Amino acid sequence: MTSTLNSSLNSTPLVVKSGTTWDDAWQRCLAVAPEAFRDDRVLNLWNSAWQADGRALPATSPVDGSPIAGPPRLDREAAHHAVRASLDQHRAWRHIPLAERRARVAATLDALTQHRELLALLLVWEIGKPWRLAQADVDRAIDGVRWYVDGIEPMVEGRASLDGPVSNIASWNYPMSVLVHALLVQALAGNAVIAKTPTDGGVACLTLACALAAREGIPVTLVSGSGGELSEALVKAPEIGCVSFVGGRDTGAAVATAVADLGKRHILEQEGLNTWGIWNYSDWDTLTAVIPKLFDYGKQRCTAYPRFVVQRELFDEFLTAYLPAVRSLSVGHPLAVAKADDPYPALDFGPVINAAKAKELHDQIAEAINRGAVPLHRGAPEEARFLPGQDTSAYVQPVTLLNPPPSSPLHHAEPFGPVDTIVLVDTEAELLAAMNASNGALVATLSTDDQSTFDRLSPQIRAFKVGHGKPRSRGDRDELFGGFGASWRGAFVGGELLVRAVTQGPADERLPGNFPEYQLMP
Numbered sequence: 433m434t435s436t437l438n439s440s441l442n443s444t445p446l447v448v449k450s451g452t453t454w455d456d457a458w459q460r461c462l463a464v465a466p467e468a469f470r471d472d473r474v475l476n477l478w479n480s481a482w483q484a485d486g487r488a489l490p491a492t493s494p495v496d497g498s499p500i501a502g503p504p505r506l507d508r509e510a511a512h513h514a515v516r517a518s519l520d521q522h523r524a525w526r527h528i529p530l531a532e533r534r535a536r537v538a539a540t541l542d543a544l545t546q547h548r549e550l551l552a553l554l555l556v557w558e559i560g561k562p563w564r565l566a567q568a569d570v571d572r573a574i575d576g577v578r579w580y581v582d583g584i585e586p587m588v589e590g591r592a593s594l595d596g597p598v599s600n601i602a603s604w605n606y607p608m609s610v611l612v613h614a615l616l617v618q619a620l621a622g623n624a625v626i627a628k629t630p631t632d633g634g635v636a637c638l639t640l641a642c643a644l645a646a647r648e649g650i651p652v653t654l655v656s657g658s659g660g661e662l663s664e665a666l667v668k669a670p671e672i673g674c675v676s677f678v679g680g681r682d683t684g685a686a687v688a689t690a691v692a693d694l695g696k697r698h699i700l701e702q703e704g705l706n707t708w709g710i711w712n713y714s715d716w717d718t719l720t721a722v723i724p725k726l727f728d729y730g731k732q733r734c735t736a737y738p739r740f741v742v743q744r745e746l747f748d749e750f751l752t753a754y755l756p757a758v759r760s761l762s763v764g765h766p767l768a769v770a771k772a773d774d775p776y777p778a779l780d781f782g783p784v785i786n787a788a789k790a791k792e793l794h795d796q797i798a799e800a801i802n803r804g805a806v807p808l809h810r811g812a813p814e815e816a817r818f819l820p821g822q823d824t825s826a827y828v829q830p831v832t833l834l835n836p837p838p839s840s841p842l843h844h845a846e847p848f849g850p851v852d853t854i855v856l857v858d859t860e861a862e863l864l865a866a867m868n869a870s871n872g873a874l875v876a877t878l879s880t881d882d883q884s885t886f887d888r889l890s891p892q893i894r895a896f897k898v899g900h901g902k903p904r905s906r907g908d909r910d911e912l913f914g915g916f917g918a919s920w921r922g923a924f925v926g927g928e929l930l931v932r933a934v935t936q937g938p939a940d941e942r943l944p945g946n947f948p949e950y951q952l953m954p
Contacts (some may be wrong), residue, residue, distance in 0.1 A: 444770065445819070445820045446765070446768040446769060446770060446817060446818070446819050446820075447768070447769060447770075447771070447772055447819070448765075448767050448768065448769075448772075448819070449767045449768075449769045449772060449773075449774065449776060450772040450773055452553060452556075452767045454493060454498060454500055454557045456553075457550065457553045457554055457557060457636075458501070458636075460550050461550070461554070461636060461639075461640055464547060464550065464640065464643075465639070465640055465643035465644070467482050467643060468482050468639050468640070468642070468643040469636075469639065469640075470484065472488075473488040473501060473502075473504055474488075474501050474503075474504060474635055474636055474639040475504065475639070476504055476506060476514075476654060476655050476656060477639075477642055477643075477646060477652065477653060477654040477655075478513070478514035478517055478518070478653045478654075478655060479513070479514065479517035480517070480521065480646075480651075482643075485504065485506060485510055486503075486504030486505050486506045486507075486510070486655075486656060486657070487504065487505050488501075488502055488503070488504045488505075489502040489503055489504075489505060490502050491503070491633075491635075492786075493557045493558065493560075494559065494560040494633070494782075494783035494784065494785055494786050494787075494826040495556065495557055495560055495765060495766060495767070495782060495783060495826075496765065496819070496822050496823050497787070497823030497825060497826070498823075500557055500558060500636070501635060501636050502635070503629050503631065503635045503656030503657070504656050505656050505657040505658060505661070506655050506656060506657045506661075506662065507657070507661060508661050508662065508664055508665065510655075511655060511657060511661070511662045511664075511665035511666065512664075512665045512669065514626070514653055514655050514665070515597075515599075515626065515653075515665045515666065515669045515671050515672065516671060517653070518597040518624050518625075518626050518651070518653045518671070519596055519597060519624070519671040521597070521624040521651035521653075522593070522594075522596055522597045522623060522624035522651065522673070524651075525593075525619070525622065525623070525624050525651045526592075526593040526622045526623070528622075530584065530585070530588065530622075533619065533620055533622065534581055534584060534620065536648045536649050536650055537577065537581055537616050537619060537620045537648075537650065538578075538581050539648045540616060540644055540645045540648045540650055541574050541577055541578055541581070541616075543644040543645075543647070543648065544570070544573070544574050544612075544641060544644055545574055547640065547644065548567070548570050548571070548574070549567075550640065551570045551608065551637055551640060551641060552566035552567045552569070552570050553566070554634075554636045554637040554640065555569060555570070555607065555608070555634070555637050556766045556767060556782075558633040558634050558635070558636060558637060559604055559605065559607070559632075559633040559634055559785060560730075560766065560781075560782045560783040560784070560785065560826065561729060561766065561782070562729070562766045562776075562777070562778075562779040562780070562781060562782055563766060563767075563776035563777075564776070564778070564779075565728060565729050566766075568609075569606055569607070569608045569609045570608045570609075572608070572609035572613070572908060573608035573609045573612045573613045573616075575908070576609065576613050576908045576909060577613055577616045577617060577620075579908070579909040579910075580616075580617050580620055580930075580931070581620065584620055584621070584931070586928075587621075587928045587931040587932075588621055588622070588931060588935060590937065591621075591931075591932070591935040591936060591937050592622070592935060592936045593621065593622030593623050593673075593934075593935060593936070594623055594673030594674055594697065594934060594935065594936060595673050595936075596670075596671045596672050596673030596674075597623055597624035597625060597626050597651075597653070597671070597672065597673055598618045598623045598624075598625050598626065598672075598673060598674045598675075598676055598934050599626045599628075599666045599667065599672045599674070599675050599676065600614055600615060600618075600625065600626060600627045600628065600676045600677075601628045601659070601666060601667075601675070601676070601677045601678070601679065601687070602614075602627075602628075602630060602676075602677070602678040602679065603630055603632075603678050603679045603680075603734075604630035604631070604632040604633040604634050604785060605729070605732050605733060605734075605785075606733075607630070607634035607637050607638050607641075608637065608641065610678060610906075611627060611634075611638065611678075612638070612641045612642075614676060614930075615627055615642075615645070615650075615652060616645065616650070617930055617931065617934075618676075618934045619645075619650050619651065619652070621931050621934050621935050622935065623673065623674075623934055623935075624651035624652075624653070625650075625651065625652050625653070626652075626653040626654075626655070626666065626672075627642070627652070627653070627654050627655075628655055628656065628657065628659075628662060628666055629654065629655070629656045631658070631659070632785050632786060633785060633786075635656060638654060639654065642654040659683060663686075663687070663690070667687055667690050667691065668690050668694065672696065673696075673697060673934075674696065674697035674698060674699070674933070674934055675687060675691050675696060675697070675698045675699070675700075676698070676699040676700075676934075677698070677699070677700045677701065677702075678701045678734070679701075679702065679703075680702065680703050681702045681703055681918060685702075687700060688700055688921045688922075691922070692948050697922075697923070697933070697934075698921065698922035698923070699922045699923050699925055699933055699945075700920065700921035700922050701734065701874070701913075701915065701919075701920060702915070702918060702919050702920060702921065703734060703845075703846045703848075703919065704846065704870045704871075704872050704873035704874055704895075704915060704916075704917070704918065704919035705738065705739055705844065705845060705846050705869055705870035705873060706735060706736060706737050706738070706739070706846070706873045706874060706875045706876055706895065707737065707739040707740070707741055707866070707867040707868075707869070707873065707876050707877075707893075707895075708726075708737045708739065708740050708741070708876070708877045708878075708879070708903075709740075709741045709742075709863055709866075709867050709876070709877070709878040709879065709880075709889075709893075710740065710741065710742040710743055710746055710750055710879050710880075711743050711860070711863055711878065711879070711880045711885065711889070712743065712746075712880050712881055712882060712885060713743075713746060713879045713880050713881055713901075714749075714881055715879070715881065715901065716749060716750075716752065716753035717753070718901065719750075719753045719754070719757075719879065719901075720753045720754070720756065720757045721757075722902070722903065723753075723754060723757035723758060724757055724758075724760060724761055724780055725903070726903060727758075727761055727780050727781060727830060727850055728780065728781065729781050730780075730781035730782070730783075730784055730828070730849055730850040731781075731847070731848070731849060731850050731851070732781075732784060732785065732848050732849065734874055734906065735874055735875045735903075735904065735905050735906050736846070736848075737875075737877065737903060738846060738847050738851060738852055738853060739852070739853050739854075739855065739866075739869070740754075740852065740853070740854045740855070741854075741855050741857055741863055741866040741867050742854055742855070742856055742857070743856075743857060743858075743863070744856045744857065744858050747856055750854075751808070754832075755808070755809060758809050758830055758832060758852070759809065761780045761781075761811065761830050761850075762777075762778065762779045762780050762817070763779065763780065763781060763782070763811065763815075763816045763817070763827065763829060763830070763850075764777065764779055764782065764816040764817025764818055764827075765777075765782065765817055765818055765819055765822060766779060766782040768817050768818065768819050777817060779817070781850060782827070783824075783826035783827045783828075784826055784827070784828050784848075784849050784850075785826070786826055787825035787826045789826070789848070789849065790825060790826050790827060790828050790849075791825075793828050793847060793849045793851060794828065796840065796841055796842055796847070796851075797831055797833065797842070797851060799840060800833055800836045800837060800840040800842050800843075801833070803837040803839060803840060804835070804837050805833040805834065805835055805836045805837060805840065805842075805853075806833065806834040806835060807831070807832070807833055807834075808832040808833065808834050808854070809830065809831065809832040810829065810830075810831050810832075811829030811830040811831065811850075812829065813827075813829055816829065828849050828850055828851075829850070830850040830851075830852075831850065831851045831852070832851075832852040832853075832854065833851070833852070833853050833854070834853075834854045834856075835853075835854070835855060835856065836853045843869075844869055844870060845870065846870075860889065863889070864889065864892050864893065867893050867894075868892075868893065868894045870917075870918070870919070871894070871917040871918045871919075872894050872895075872915055872916040872917020872918045872919040872920070873894060873895040873896075873915065873916065873917075873919050874895060874896055874897070874906075874913075874914075874915045874919050874920070875895050875896065875897045875898070875899070875903070875904040875905070876893045876894075876895035876897070876898050876899070876904070877898065877899040877900070877901065877902065877903055877904065878890055878893065878898060878899075878900065878901075879900075879901045880900075880901075883900075886900050894916045894917050895915075895916060895919075896913065896914045896915045896916055896919075896920070896924075897913075906926075907926055909927065910926070910927040910928075911926050911927060912924060912925070912926040912927055912929055912954050913925050913926040914926075914944075914945065914946065914954075915946065916946070920945075920946045921946055921947075922945050922946065922947065923943045923944070923945040924943075924944045924945045924946075924954060929943075929944060929954060932944075933945075
């Protein structure tokens with residue numbers, strides 16, 4: 433699907449901001465890290481060298497459907513070679529003094545800071561992040577790891593690295609602030625690290641980040657491939673000391689089964705339906721102000737809030753606060769400007785991750801409405817900011833549905849797109865049941881005027897973090913993170929818990945986390 437529409441605010445066609453095309457970004461990558469990039473592809477990094485192996489798949493940008501670099505997918509045999517080589521790196525790295533590990537990680541952070549804008553531009557093209565959010569992803573990675581560099585000594589005192597490298601398999605939505613952040617902290621704690629590039633995007637950004645880390649002597653392995661092909665090596669191989677996974681429940685369940693059978697250390701962050709409850713509430717101006725922020729990156733976040741559970745007698749007041757906010761959202765091409773030298777556009781979100789996901793969401797919305805859901809808001813495509821003739825097949829305008837039917841995926845699962853659903857309830861018991869619809873979540877919020885009501889109800893909400901009238905996030909630095917129910921398996925992370933999760937302590941240590949045999953809160 434293509435569009436010749438431009439923002440109604442512009443009388444002349446929009447253009448791509450000067451110096452920000454994909455070719456501009458690619459040429460800069462070739463100049464900055466020629467060891468990791470070729471004219472037509474990125475390379476895999478294993479055995480301390482950049483390898484021109486794997487079958488490079490074609491890929492397109494969600495921004496406009498244009499060709500970009502695809503992942504060079506390894507086969508199972510090559511992945512096993514990479515894992516065995518990482519174990520050799522691990523056995524050497526674990527004996528490197530902490531002071532030297534700190535110095536190498538700090539030097540990596542300096543290099544990431546130097547190339548911050550290029551890393552962010554790659555995120556715009558590869559996963560469709562608006563410029564503000566792409567920069568924030570890079571900055572959170574850098575700032576978060578600096579916190580560990582400055583305070584690592586007491587976190588590792590009396591602890592040792594694992595017996596093998598840490599294998600990281602993460603979703604595409606936060607390549608820097610989740611995946612690169614984890615890699616560098618794991619290495620700082622004394623482990624070699626392996627990362628699988630996400631199938632759906634981020635390969636060039638991760639390649640550049642890992643190239644900068646490898647130059648400083650960080651023992652990092654970066655490989656691409658299908659989960660089914662590489663799981664034997666990256667999850668089940670005896671050389672792996674820990675598996676860190678961020679992604680959906682279906683894939684996560686398979687990983688959880690494998691690591692549980694093997695007794696392997698694991699950190700599995702899985703999706704859940706994060707909910708926002710409204711009960712005996714009147715501070716509507718505060719709610720109106722926060723609604724647009726909840727649509728950052730089109731709700732393609734593990735801590736997004738796609739479900740509102742609203743007390744029926746407050747529904748009219750809720751809509752009065754909600755609808756003007758959702759109608760104010762700005763959507764479009766993340767690099768489209770009126771004049772080539774204009775600042776980056778200020779957008780709430782751009783495309784979803786790809787055209788297939790957009791079609792899936794459109795189909796789910798249509799099916800839900802056909803089965804009884806009431807559409808309360810649907811964004812107008814003609815108000816979005818697009819280039820003349822631009823492919824817009826990966827864009828989804830914001831949608832709000834009342835009472836999605838139980839048969840719809842939108843009723844019980846996280847949509848991972850700019851789709852809000854609202855459920856009305858009459859009793860506190862119904863409120864709690866609706867807020868706990870997905871058997872565990874990462875975050876939740878309850879907006880209520882009465883502190884005692886919040887104190888009484890919040891412990892019954894099955895989320896790791898519950899906010900009082902404010903959104904909760906994954907957190908940075910010393911903020912802990914985990915999940916309840918099916919949203920999390922294994923060790924909790926954040927702050928010193930991330931270091932504890934990837935190091936060995938006393939023989940009888942029980943890590944805080946959600947394990948098959950026990951659940952231990954921090």
